[in-house]
Amino acid sequence: MNGVPMEHGLVLAAVLFALGLGGLMFRRNMIFVLMSLEVMLNAAGLAFIVAGTGWQQPEGQAMFLLVITLAAAEASVGLALLIQLYHRFRTLNLDVASRMRG
């Protein structure tokens, strides 16, 4: 691991985060949106790991455990919402569920 400089790992994390964010913003299908969220969470986790390893600190590992837990919870809630969306609208297109407009 020492061979890889910290900057590379962080750049990879940033690229992953940006990809996830892009998917979140521009995908209509809810499954892809949830997957984008997972990608973003994992990008953040990667950044913790890289930083923890680079600075020889254990907190990075601990934070990643937290992120995994969070991601699991997020996925369960998100999938429940997805099922409800499909029940109501017979589609996974998020733009259809826009009745709460001002």
Next chain:
Amino acid sequence: MMEHATTLSIAQPTTLLPLTFLLPLVGTLILAFSRGQLSYRASATVGTASIGLAALTTAALALGFAAAGPQQLTLWTWIAVGDFTPGISLALDGLSLTMLGVITGVGFFIHLFAAWYMRGEDGITRFYTYMNLFVFSMVLLVLGDNLLLLFLGWEGVGLCSYLLIGYYYTHSANGWAGFKAFVITRIGDVFLALGMFLLFTRLGTLNIAEILELAPQAWQAGDTTVELAAFLLLGGAMGKSAQLPLHTWLADAMAGPTPVSALIHAATMVTAGVYLIARMHGIFELAPTALYVTGVIGALTLLMAGFAALAQTDIKRVLAYSTMSQIGYMFLALGVGAYDTAIFHLMTHAFFKALLFLSAGAVIISCHHEQDMRRLGGLWRKLPLPYAGFMVGGAALAALPLISAGFYSKDEILWQALAADQQGLLIAGLVGALLTSLYTLRLIIGTFHGTAKSDNARHAETGRGLAHGLPLVVLAGLSTFVGAWITPPLAEVLPAGPGDATHVGHSSLELLAAATALGGMALGVWLFGLRRGWLRLANRGPGAGLWHLWHHAWGFDLVFDWTLVRPYRLTVWLLKSDLFDGLFRLLARLVRLLHLGLSRTQSGRVRGYAITMVAGVALILLSLALVIQGT
């Protein structure tokens, strides 16, 4: 003087004095709280009996007065603010006793007559409630020993006048007539209130006796302040008494029932201005200019109204203008300093004008609510009692020598004007006497002689019953020389007029006045009775112009409409959309616009929110980066 009266009043049954206004008040309350449950007969009985009992009380007071003189009675303190403690306190002297006699005495007969007149009308309880409330207010007005209590009565009678003019409220014109009367008299009332304020700030009291005592010590005769105070009081009197230029409401006030016109707009309320000036004579004595102007206004009004009365076709409007004209005579008398003569004429005028109005009311009801002279005529055989009433009342109005009450009072006014060396006022009075004879003859001949000009007049029904006959007979008796025998006990209250000391030339003036009245009557008979063709002059050429001018009472209504009412309404219309309102309306519109824009962002789309959030975060980070780089 006052202390003398107080000590004597202990022996007197002073408890009687409050009854004069409590009885009408009780009548008002009974009628007002009956909520329309009383029958016609019960309403009329309550309304009339309360005034009748008040009249009996007044008679008892008059007997006591003859034995014991003036009395004063403080019921309670109305307001107490420091030194300012006006009370509900009554003062009975010769002047207020005279007024009280006219109000309750004539008032009782008018209430009685109204029981006949108002048969079959809706809302009789309402009618008698207002009438009793009027008598209550009027009694307070004349009995109050301070200007504040006088003002309370003054406003109370104004209110009742308004309510009763608009009595037949289903026609909007009647409502507007009441509105007009209320607004115009309110202008006068503002002047009166200002006069009261001025007197209070300068003399520190509103008690009338104290004001009359303090005024000569505070001011020289002709002082600007006292002149101003007198002019303000005169303004109040002009509004209430329908004198130029605040007179236009009285002719329209005839929209009310005829007994109302008799009581309020002829006998009592409109003469309150005369009472006010006589009561405050001490102020006017110190203000010669205001006193002179009072006389001039009276003279102008009596001439203006005399001409206007010549060209009316509605019998009630003829009587309304003649009322203005007769009050003009009273103002003329006040103007030459003959206060007692003015009050004497007030009294006789109350008798004969009430008689004329009640007779007119009898004609109107008998002829099925027809009151236009052009559709009446030939009634004298069918309506002998109203005809006799018109003859006696008309004789008193035109001052028929020796046998009528009006002759004695009007002759006295002319004599006082001569004795005061006011030739202009005297000539105006004589011309007015000629006009009075003319329009009186025109009224009587047009209503009772000739041929009946409509079915209503042809099928006139003779009035019957005590309520119809008794008031006419009694008032007719009082309108003859019998009424002139009543000498108001005014010598103690009011200063002597200029013509009381000497009598040089009195008899020649009496002859002149008698000749004027008789000449006017002869001319009237010739013009309106014998040479009816001559009257066609009024239909064309300059005659028609004069007729038009006089029929509209010299066009005062038109002038006021164009100079006051229309500019006022224009101003209101302009101010309706004013600049500052526009500013605030702009602000409101801006807020609405912002609201509309912001509510657009709530699209309901999750992706949109995500994009907005990312953009916001990016913006914050970017600006933070810039700030950090800057430092």
